[in-house]
Amino acid sequence: MMPDLGKYETVILSSYGASLLLIALLILASWIRARRVQRELSRMEEHRRHAKRPSGPPDAGAGAKEDS
Numbered sequence: 001m002m003p004d005l006g007k008y009e010t011v012i013l014s015s016y017g018a019s020l021l022l023i024a025l026l027i028l029a030s031w032i033r034a035r036r037v038q039r040e041l042s043r044m045e046e047h048r049r050h051a052k053r054p055s056g057p058p059d060a061g062a063g064a065k066e067d068s
Contacts, residue, residue, distance in 0.1 A: 005012050
């Protein structure tokens with residue numbers, strides 16, 4: 001049941017429609033940006049993981065103390 005809005009019915013209902021559309025667009029834009037940021041963070045973490053990994057073969061004597 002909708003109240004009688006009189007001669008302003010078109011203006012009021014179009015304002016409600018525009019508001020709902022803008023809210024939906026803001027939610028969609030936020031969701032898209034969150035996915036993009038999450039992908040970028042994952043990419044950066046993966047790059048950091050690969051950067052910490054040694055590139056050459058490990059030394060056989062690394063960490064061993066000499067007895068002299």
